[in-house]
Amino acid sequence: MKQMTxxxxxxxxxxxxxxxxxxxLSENAVFADCDVDASNLHLLLxxxxxxxxxxxxxxxxxxxxxRCTRCGLCMELCxxxxxxxxxxxxxxxxxYKVCVVNCPVxxxxxxxxxxxxxxxxxxRYGPMSHARLTPGMENSGKLVTLVRQNAQRLAEEHGSExxxxxxxxxxxxxxxxxxxxxxxxxxxxxxxxxxxxxxKRALGLLRHFDVEPLVCVNKYDLNTDNTDxxxxxxxxxxxAMVGCVPFDPEVxxxxxxxxxxVEYRPKSPASAAIADVWAETRTxxxx
Amino acid sequence: MKVVxxxxxxxxxxxxxxxxxxxxxxxxxxxxxxxxxxxIHIFLEPEVTESQPVELLVPRIIEERCTYCRKCAEFCQYxxxxxxxxxxxxFPELCHSCGGCKLVCPEDAIxxxxxxxxxxxxxxxxxxxxxxxxxxxxxxxAVPIISEVKEQARREGLVILDAPPGSACPVxxxxxxxxxxxxVTEPTPFGLHDLxxxxxxxxxxxxxxxxxxxxxxxxxxxxxxxxxxxxIPVLMEIPFDxxxxxxxxxxxxxxxxxxxxRPRFQKLLDEMEVLAR
Numbered sequence: 001m002k003q004m005t006x007x008x009x010x011x012x013x014x015x016x017x018x019x020x021x022x023x024x025l026s027e028n029a030v031f032a033d034c035d036v037d038a039s040n041l042h043l044l045l046x047x048x049x050x051x052x053x054x055x056x057x058x059x060x061x062x063x064x065x066x067r068c069t070r071c072g073l074c075m076e077l078c079x080x081x082x083x084x085x086x087x088x089x090x091x092x093x094x095x096y097k098v099c100v101v102n103c104p105v106x107x108x109x110x111x112x113x114x115x116x117x118x119x120x121x122x123x124r125y126g127p128m129s130h131a132r133l134t135p136g137m138e139n140s141g142k143l144v145t146l147v148r149q150n151a152q153r154l155a156e157e158h159g160s161e162x163x164x165x166x167x168x169x170x171x172x173x174x175x176x177x178x179x180x181x182x183x184x185x186x187x188x189x190x191x192x193x194x195x196x197x198x199x200k201r202a203l204g205l206l207r208h209f210d211v212e213p214l215v216c217v218n219k220y221d222l223n224t225d226n227t228d229x230x231x232x233x234x235x236x237x238x239x240a241m242v243g244c245v246p247f248d249p250e251v252x253x254x255x256x257x258x259x260x261x262v263e264y265r266p267k268s269p270a271s272a273a274i275a276d277v278w279a280e281t282r283t284x285x286x287x
Numbered sequence: 288m289k290v291v292x293x294x295x296x297x298x299x300x301x302x303x304x305x306x307x308x309x310x311x312x313x314x315x316x317x318x319x320x321x322x323x324x325x326x327i328h329i330f331l332e333p334e335v336t337e338s339q340p341v342e343l344l345v346p347r348i349i350e351e352r353c354t355y356c357r358k359c360a361e362f363c364q365y366x367x368x369x370x371x372x373x374x375x376x377x378f379p380e381l382c383h384s385c386g387g388c389k390l391v392c393p394e395d396a397i398x399x400x401x402x403x404x405x406x407x408x409x410x411x412x413x414x415x416x417x418x419x420x421x422x423x424x425x426x427x428x429a430v431p432i433i434s435e436v437k438e439q440a441r442r443e444g445l446v447i448l449d450a451p452p453g454s455a456c457p458v459x460x461x462x463x464x465x466x467x468x469x470x471v472t473e474p475t476p477f478g479l480h481d482l483x484x485x486x487x488x489x490x491x492x493x494x495x496x497x498x499x500x501x502x503x504x505x506x507x508x509x510x511x512x513x514x515x516x517x518x519i520p521v522l523m524e525i526p527f528d529x530x531x532x533x534x535x536x537x538x539x540x541x542x543x544x545x546x547x548x549r550p551r552f553q554k555l556l557d558e559m560e561v562l563a564r
Contacts, residue, residue, distance in 0.1 A: 011297010096385035
């Protein structure tokens with residue numbers, strides 16, 4: 001079984017459009033949506049949820065006003081200003097437990113809280129693992145790890161040859177969690193100066209974690225000079241380019257219909273290009 | 288006034304709106320809080336005049352005093368400390384710098400040492416001060432750098448903050464304490480889904496908000512219907528326009544060449560000032 005994470009650095013470059021189309025073109029794969037705080041893959045794959053799992057995240061401190069003597073030590077010790085007027089603000093408490101263990105009268109309880117849900121689902125293209133973080137919650141990296149574990153288990157149960165992971169934007173904690181134990185990562189980039197800047201940082205992340213990079217330019221015809229620059233940069237740095245996808249209004253129309261573009265308009269320019277990108281990606285992965 | 292530009296979904300045009308707003312109305316300062324992938328400096332091209340490291344305090348074990356009692360390792364909620372037999376180890380990249388291990392150590396065998404996780408930069412361009420942060424590649428924690436960028440906020444005048452995408456802790460950090468949140472979205476099912484999630488966070492933080500619909504004309508009416516139901520005003524629509532997209536791709540703020548947009552951004556600011564009251 002191989003695993004590939006679709007990343008971008010910069011948000012909104014077409015990660016989910018590409019992942020959903022790959023899902024439709026794949027024959028024996030499992031899909032994981034690791035953008036847990038702004039997940040979109042389910043909007044195209046329309047999963048039927050088979051199992052829902054509570055995501056416990058980290059515990060939270062709660063001050064009992066009956067026991068509290070208002071000494072103020074907790075407010076002094078919390079480096080995250082999560083306690084104000086002898087009350088813990090749930091949105092700022094990240095569950096470090098410093099106040100809990102240092103309260104001289106043991107007035108602070110450390111309670112479980114559900115920080116989101118993970119789902120095991122079936123789609124028309126194969127099994128899917130996804131999740132929803134409660135808005136504003138800490139520790140999306142841990143939920144990403146749970147989604148990844150569920151996807152790997154599904155792949156083992158189904159004897160799948162590939163796990164396709166739709167990754168989060170950025171290069172921080174959730175992006176790092178979406179890359180652990182992954183052999184390949186496809187970076188989807190747009191031919192803009194911002195896109196190129198963020199591509200370079202994303203490639204740096206892959207180097208740091210020793211993940212083999214692949215690059216695909218989306219909406220390449222928006223600025224062909226920048227597309228040439230990306231191609232040149234990849235060539236110079238030994239990064240495999242797996243293709244370019246043109247701007248195509250059918251992509252948004254497919255999204256409105258809740259379908260991957262390769263299913264909605266298989267003969268449209270974007271669909272034809274994505275099919276080529278998929279074929280090249282398979283060659284690179286050896287699946 | 289502090290205006291934070293946020294989005295939920297990535298790539299909807301936060302940075303473009305923040306830059307064009309700042310240039311059109313003559314903002315005092317722009318704070319780029321997307322420290323994982325900062326982009327504002329690409330459009331403003333400031334001359335960087337100051338930079339400083341962002342450091343986190345992480346534990347260091349003083350071996351002579353350590354009795355390997357494991358209290359620190361049992362305490363740490365992020366498994367940044369490991370003690371077995373006569374070995375005590377710190378995994379600094381897992382440490383969130385809460386300072387708790389030092390407090391629970393009965394032998395006073397833990398000291399805190401700074402570790403650099405990124406940098407912040409300051410510069411000027413077009414009469415605007417820009418502060419942006421950059422998380423080091425391979426480092427997971429964006430929040431301490433966002434909070435350092437926000438520390439630089441001016442107390443007076445118009446300050447515009449560009450938030451990271453999503454709806455998790457980095458967004459909370461960026462939005463918290465702002466006077467108004469301008470939510471940039473696209474009129475598609477993806478834009479709508481992520482707008483719903485992001486507005487939940489902003490509501491919890493008690494920050495008044497309005498919406499900018501970018502790429503207007505594509506997609507469907509879902510975003511407009513949602514805003515109407517929720518009573519969130521749509522303050523501006525920016526059409527899907529090949530020229531704007533091409534200017535963006537070259538790192539040019541579109542109001543520089545399409546100057547007719549400047550009064551529209553001024554009107555947007557006037558409306559935000561009324562709504563923020």
